Structures are given as C-alpha cells and as structure tokens.
Amino acid sequence: MSVIDFPKNTVLTFSEEEELFRESVREFCQRHIAPNWVEVDKRSEQNPMDIPVDIIKKMADQGLFCIPCSEEYGGQGGSYTMATIAMEEIAYADPSVALAVYALLNTGWPFALELFGTEEACQEIIPEVAAGRAFFGIASTEPQGGSDVAGLKTRAEKKGDVYILNGEKTFISGVGEVQKLEWGGGWFTLARTGGEGHKGLSAFALLARKNGELSDGWDPTIYEDIGRHGLTTGGFRLTDFEVDSKYLIGEENKGFYHVMEGFNLARIVVAAATIGASRWLLEQAVEWFRTRKLFGRNISSFQGVSFKFADMYARWEASRYFVYRASRLADKIYIEKDPSYKPLDLNVPVALAKNYGPETCVDLAEEVMKWYGAYAYTKEAPIFRAWLGPFSYVIGAEGAQNIMRLIIARDIIGRDYLK
Amino acid sequence: MKIAVCVKEIYNLEQVKIVRETREPILDVPKKLDDLSRNALEEAIKIREKLGGEIVAISAGSPELRKTIKEALAMGADRAAIVTDFTESSPESAALVLSRILEKDSYDLILLGDASSDDYSGQMASRVAETLNLPQITFVSEIREVSDGKITCVRDMDDYIEVVESDLPCVVSVTNEINEPRIPALKDILKASKKPVENFSLQDLGIEISRSYEIVENLAPAVDRKQEVIEGEAAEVAGKIAEIIGREV
Missing domain, CATH: 1.10.540.10 (Acyl-CoA dehydrogenase/oxidase, N-terminal domain)
Structure with missing residues (x-):
C-alpha cells in the first residue's frame, strides 16, 4: 500500500x-x-x-x-x-x-x-x-576532467579499415559488468580524430569484450565507490586499441554533437531515477512522522520539521514535472519524429530535470536522515544508501550540476551575454 | 485447444482506505485484474505453450473493464469477450452473464480463479459449470495433464489431496498455489491494445438482472486493540512479552 x-x-x-x-x-x-x-x-x-x-x-x-x-x-x-x-x-x-x-x-x-x-x-x-x-554505457571522462568534453585527449588514428585508439578514460560505469556479463560490451566513447576543440572529435562504439573475448589493448581498473555499489565504476587505458570502422558512430569529427544528444537522452532517465529514489525517501519520512513521538507529540507537529517536509515535497513534485516534460519532448523528437521539434529544444528542459532531480533527492535524503536522528547514522537503517547513491549525480555523473546551470543560463539569457 | 478464462476486475485492494469513524471503505481507487484470475490465465498460457491453441478472456463488469481487460490481453490472452454494463455484483447474476458469453462460442476448457480477492464467495466455477451443464473440478493446485480429450488435476483439500480426471470440455477453478503469474513486459502491453475485444451489452445477451438479495452493510471489521502496557525493567518486560507470545501464538 x-x-x-x-x-x-x-x-x-x-x-x-x-x-x-x-x-x-x-x-x-x-x-x-x-x-x-x-x-x-x-x-x-x-x-x-x-x-x-x-x-x-x-x-x-x-x-x-x-x-x-x-x-x-x-x-x-x-x-x-x-x-x-x-x-x-x-x-x-x-x-x-x-x-x-x-x-x-x-x-x-x-x-x-x-x-x-x-x-x-x-x-x-x-x-x-x-x-x-x-553492457553498453558512456565513456567520455578522462583524467584531466569530465565537463571539458571538447578538451579530451584520447586519440584515434585511422589505418585502413580500423582506428587505433590510445588514451585513458576514468570514472566510467560498467567496467566490471563488461568483464562479467556473458557477451561483454563497451561504451559510446569519444576520441580525437581531428584538430583541437569539439570539432576534432569522433564517436565510436568501443567494445572492450565481445562474444566473451577481451579485446587487446584494453587495461581496466575497478574503483571503490562510496555508494551505488551494485554498479561498478572504473577506468581503462587504451594502448593501440583497434576499433573497426563499422563502429564509428555518425560522421567523423561530428562525435561531439552525437554525444551531446546522447547525454540529453541519458540525463532525462538519470533525473527519473532520482525522483524514484526521492519517492522512497518521502515515504520513509511520512512513515516516521506517523510513529515517532518527541516531547509527547508527533515529531511532525513541530513546524521546523513539517514545513521543511512541505518544501521538499514541493521540490519533488517540481522535479517530476521537469522530468516528464523532458521525456515527452524527447518522444516528439526521436519517437514521433515531429518536425516542429529539434534536438536542441531538449537542452533547457533536460538541464532543468538533471539539475533539479538529483539535488532534490540528495537534499531530501539528508533531511530524512536528520529527522530519523541517530538511527539513520547506523548501517542498520538503509537511508544512507539512498543518499550516497544519488550523490554521484550531484557530483557530476552524466553532467555536472554547474554545467546544467550553464546550459540554462546560456540558452535563456543568450550565449553572447555570458562571455 | 481453445481455452476460455473467466477473469474479474476488482478494486485495487491495496489502495482502499477505510473511514475511521464509520468503517466504510473509500472505493475511489483504480480497478485491476484479480490475483486469482491471473493464476487461471497463467495456467491457460502454460497449456497453450504446450498444446497450442487460443485463449479468450471472458469478463463482465463496469465500463472501466475496457481498460482492465488489457491486463489479461497483455498477460497473454489472444482476445477478449466482455460485458461492460454489468454493475450488479451478485455471484448468481455474474455466473449467468459469464455463461451467456461462453455459450456464444465453444471451448475445450474453462478456467477460473477459485474465488476473487474482494468478496471471496467462491461460487463462480460451480455456478458456471451448472449453467452450462459441464463437469467441474474445483480447488485445483496442479493441472497434471491435458490430452486426448481429458484433463487430470490435483485438488488441494487442505487435509488431503485428490487426483481427478475429467472429460473435456470442463470447468476448472485454480488456487493461488498453482503458479506465479507472469508480469507483462512492455512489448506485451503494446501488443495488447491491438488484440480484438468483443464488447456485449446485457441486452445483446438477452439478460435482465434481478436482485435476489440486498447488501445491507459493507463495513470494515471493528478491531478492538487490547492496548496492554507492560512496564518494568527491560529484562522483566522481555520476560512478560515472551510469556504473552507463548500464550497467544
């Protein structure tokens, strides 16, 4: 119920x-x-x-x-x-x-x-x-950073029908899964095939393992995350890693644009995950309010608690609107192929959803832990797991929060006025 | 093999709330397919997987049934035949309506849940079998074999089990132990909207519903809590709790 x-x-x-x-x-x-x-x-x-x-x-x-x-x-x-x-x-x-x-x-x-x-x-x-x-995810982040996609350094040199990739990717989801799942898998990735900047990047489907066979030149490491443990994070070094040209995604040197559209799509469902976790947190809070008494009163009879809950509830509802507005728009563009909508129309709606959903979830988790008190600080209570997992999306997985703000400000105020 | 599965729409009981003061249920909640109907449908799907054939979902209910029946189609029924102006809920009239729909076609096997999760009267299988003059096997926890015009079932009678064989066509009602119903996947849900649904009215079936009984009250049971407070040191309280558990459970 x-x-x-x-x-x-x-x-x-x-x-x-x-x-x-x-x-x-x-x-x-x-x-x-x-x-x-x-x-x-x-x-x-x-x-x-x-x-x-x-x-x-x-x-x-x-x-x-x-x-x-x-x-x-x-x-x-x-x-x-x-x-x-x-x-x-x-x-x-x-x-x-x-x-x-x-x-x-x-x-x-x-x-x-x-x-x-x-x-x-x-x-x-x-x-x-x-x-x-x-497994098939995204591998764009490199040791020098994730937000500066246009500055990434992994290179791809074309030799005949293959591209030879050299470089390093870090903080990548699925590094363990591609090794463990029956067939294997890899990532939508970017490597530099041209000059500096975003116009020199191409996208590839990089398969670290396929048909159960590891590819040569792929050297992985698994990291120890603080949360969201059911999915591995790691990195890998590419040394003369061969990618057949059939795995080139889109046109050569247009990879930046393709990956940005991919990010918009992925960010919608990231935000969706955080509103799901938030719903669980809201229910944890309400169950607690209905049982916990303090000074002989329900804990939620204190407005310091109930008003904060009301604020968090409002943020959750708003996040949900942002998320489904973005998903409906994605349907218009990519499923219904309605010519009145273009991929760039997704930028602000997606940035709002990705910015608001994860922050709401993490802030809510912190509040719920405070309402629960010391019990929430024990590992017996699972609430901290719903805090540390979604926190990865506030830190920046699938796009840093300030990059989302930059997209909103850039598209609403105008690119020229942000210089 | 042509199988009819009689399914029932019920209120989503998990969402039904009770007014504390009056103990009346608040029935402003969505409807869903009854759990035992899903058990019956799952069993039909298993038989079709082995023997081939067709599954028809049969149901009578409110206009909302047009939506609810999609659950049965998504689970695996090939088509549906329904009545959506049936708001009278007596087992007697429901059995008559289902039988009239069933009479419009011929089936090798008619499956139902043993009872429905809402009123749990458990009369439908017997009433339908009697109306159609067919053999019936109730409380079935396992369908062992369907072949050569015969069906062999295990009946769970609580204290003992019975193995029963019957000629087909036959009416079989199943218990919830018989299987774990499948959950429809997205592809099945998308296909469900394209499956045919034949919608009859009571008038089409030549039925006029008459009430043979009246529901006087529909209230949640009153439960008086003992509200026993146990006081004392922790060890003493634990001992008393253990004693109560030993006595009551």
Whole structure:
C-alpha cells in the first residue's frame, strides 16, 4: 500500500498503456528488486565484482533495457516516456539507484547508438544489451576532467579499415559488468580524430569484450565507490586499441554533437531515477512522522520539521514535472519524429530535470536522515544508501550540476551575454 | 485447444482506505485484474505453450473493464469477450452473464480463479459449470495433464489431496498455489491494445438482472486493540512479552 495519498493530477497524465506499464514494472520490482537491494549494495561494497548478474538477467527478461530501441534490434519498441517511467519505478525499489542506473545507461546509450550508429553495429550490440548479456554505457571522462568534453585527449588514428585508439578514460560505469556479463560490451566513447576543440572529435562504439573475448589493448581498473555499489565504476587505458570502422558512430569529427544528444537522452532517465529514489525517501519520512513521538507529540507537529517536509515535497513534485516534460519532448523528437521539434529544444528542459532531480533527492535524503536522528547514522537503517547513491549525480555523473546551470543560463539569457 | 478464462476486475485492494469513524471503505481507487484470475490465465498460457491453441478472456463488469481487460490481453490472452454494463455484483447474476458469453462460442476448457480477492464467495466455477451443464473440478493446485480429450488435476483439500480426471470440455477453478503469474513486459502491453475485444451489452445477451438479495452493510471489521502496557525493567518486560507470545501464538 502506498504510504502517501498523492494528490490527483490532471496535468501530468499518462496513457492506459503507460499506467499498465508502470504497474507491471512496479510489480516486477516489488517481487525481485525491493527485497534484495540492500543486500546487493552490501555485497558489492565488499567486492565490486560481485555483480548482481541474476537480477540483471531477470530485468532483461522483463524487457527493462533498450526500452525505446526498435524491435528489429531486440529493443522493446517503446517510447522515451516509457523508459522514464521504468527508471522512476526501479529507483523507487532500489533507492541506491544502482540497478536503475544500470537500466538507464543500457537504455539511453543503445538508443543513441541506434540514432547515429551503423546498421552492423546496431545489429551486433543492441540485441545483446537488451538480453542482459552485454553492457553498453558512456565513456567520455578522462583524467584531466569530465565537463571539458571538447578538451579530451584520447586519440584515434585511422589505418585502413580500423582506428587505433590510445588514451585513458576514468570514472566510467560498467567496467566490471563488461568483464562479467556473458557477451561483454563497451561504451559510446569519444576520441580525437581531428584538430583541437569539439570539432576534432569522433564517436565510436568501443567494445572492450565481445562474444566473451577481451579485446587487446584494453587495461581496466575497478574503483571503490562510496555508494551505488551494485554498479561498478572504473577506468581503462587504451594502448593501440583497434576499433573497426563499422563502429564509428555518425560522421567523423561530428562525435561531439552525437554525444551531446546522447547525454540529453541519458540525463532525462538519470533525473527519473532520482525522483524514484526521492519517492522512497518521502515515504520513509511520512512513515516516521506517523510513529515517532518527541516531547509527547508527533515529531511532525513541530513546524521546523513539517514545513521543511512541505518544501521538499514541493521540490519533488517540481522535479517530476521537469522530468516528464523532458521525456515527452524527447518522444516528439526521436519517437514521433515531429518536425516542429529539434534536438536542441531538449537542452533547457533536460538541464532543468538533471539539475533539479538529483539535488532534490540528495537534499531530501539528508533531511530524512536528520529527522530519523541517530538511527539513520547506523548501517542498520538503509537511508544512507539512498543518499550516497544519488550523490554521484550531484557530483557530476552524466553532467555536472554547474554545467546544467550553464546550459540554462546560456540558452535563456543568450550565449553572447555570458562571455 | 481453445481455452476460455473467466477473469474479474476488482478494486485495487491495496489502495482502499477505510473511514475511521464509520468503517466504510473509500472505493475511489483504480480497478485491476484479480490475483486469482491471473493464476487461471497463467495456467491457460502454460497449456497453450504446450498444446497450442487460443485463449479468450471472458469478463463482465463496469465500463472501466475496457481498460482492465488489457491486463489479461497483455498477460497473454489472444482476445477478449466482455460485458461492460454489468454493475450488479451478485455471484448468481455474474455466473449467468459469464455463461451467456461462453455459450456464444465453444471451448475445450474453462478456467477460473477459485474465488476473487474482494468478496471471496467462491461460487463462480460451480455456478458456471451448472449453467452450462459441464463437469467441474474445483480447488485445483496442479493441472497434471491435458490430452486426448481429458484433463487430470490435483485438488488441494487442505487435509488431503485428490487426483481427478475429467472429460473435456470442463470447468476448472485454480488456487493461488498453482503458479506465479507472469508480469507483462512492455512489448506485451503494446501488443495488447491491438488484440480484438468483443464488447456485449446485457441486452445483446438477452439478460435482465434481478436482485435476489440486498447488501445491507459493507463495513470494515471493528478491531478492538487490547492496548496492554507492560512496564518494568527491560529484562522483566522481555520476560512478560515472551510469556504473552507463548500464550497467544
């Protein structure tokens, strides 16, 4: 039973199919994810390579990856809003957001591959990702930083039908999964094929492992994260790593534009995951308010508590509007292919969702921990896991918060007035 | 193999709230497919996977059923035949309506849940079987075999089990232990909207509903809490709690 009676909504509405899909994802998550998420987080904290392959397989069987990808590639043939609904529900069941992030990376980036990649690459990679046998995420960050995408240093030299890549990528999700899953996988990545700046970058589908075979010239490291343990983070060095030209995504030296569209798509579902985790946190708070007494009164009878809750609730509702506004817009552009909408139209709506959703979630988690008091500071209470996991999106995964602010300010005020 | 599965829409019981003062339920909640209907449908899908054939979801309910029936189609029914102007909830009239729909086609097997999670009257299978003059097997926890015009089922009678064989066509009602119903995936949900749904009215079926009984009250049970307070040192309180648990459980 839902802890909170959410107010009726005539603005943020969903079709019968979308509601049925939400119910089905929720039921799947209550059966397979909610009872196990804490254990997954604990086990993978002890050993990052203890990857929840069994749950990943079940999620694949339920069709929770590659949601908007075409059925001809083994995708689900759904909309981006359907993907958004799924990520919200998965994160509600696993508020550490690890499994939602696994699902969203393996939805947003295969979809970006389908938009810009070659037929051969799509036929080879997407069906494996959809079936839970391969991971396909994003690898753009390098040791010198993540936000300055245009300044990245990994080079790709074309020799005949292959590109030879040399360089290093850091803070990349899925470095463990590509080694552990049956088929393998890799990333939508960028390397420099031309001169300096963003116009010298090309995008590639980089497969570190395929058909169970590791590729030469790929040297990985696994990091120890502070949260979101059910999904590995790591880095890798590329030494004369060969990429067949069929894995070039889009046109040579246009990779920056393709990856930016991919980021817009991925950021919508990242924000969706954080509103799902926030819903779990709101319910934790309300359950606590209904039982906890202090000075002989309900703790929420103190306005210092209830007013703060009201503020956080308002931020959560606002985040949800931002997220679904962006997903509906993505459907217009990429699913319905309505010519009145262009990819750049997504910039501000996505930046608002990605900026507001994760910050709301992390701030809410901190408040809920304070309302719970000392118990929340013990590992017995799982709330801290819903704080540390989403925190990765405030730090900057899938785009730093100040980059989101920059996008909003740049597009609203005007690029020339920010110089 | 042509299988009819009679399914029921019920209020989403998890969302039903009770007015504390009057104990009346607040039924302003969405409807869903009953859990035991899903068990019956799952069993039909398993039989179709082995033997091939067609599954038809049969149901009678409110106009909302047009939406609820999509759950059955998404789970795996090939088509549906429904009545959506049936708001009378007596088992007697429901069985009559379902039987009239069933009579419009011929089926090898008719599956139902043993009861529904809302009123749990458990009469539907027997009433439908009697109306259609078919053999019935109730409380089925396992369908062992379907072949050569016969069905073999295990009946769970709590204290013992029975293995029963019947000729087909036959009416079979299942318990919730029989399986774990599948959860429809997105592809199934998207396909569900394209599956045919035949919508009858009570008039089409030549049925006039008459009430044979009246619901006088529909209230949540009153539970008086003991509100027993145990005081004392921790060890003493723990001992008393252990004693109560030993006595009450």
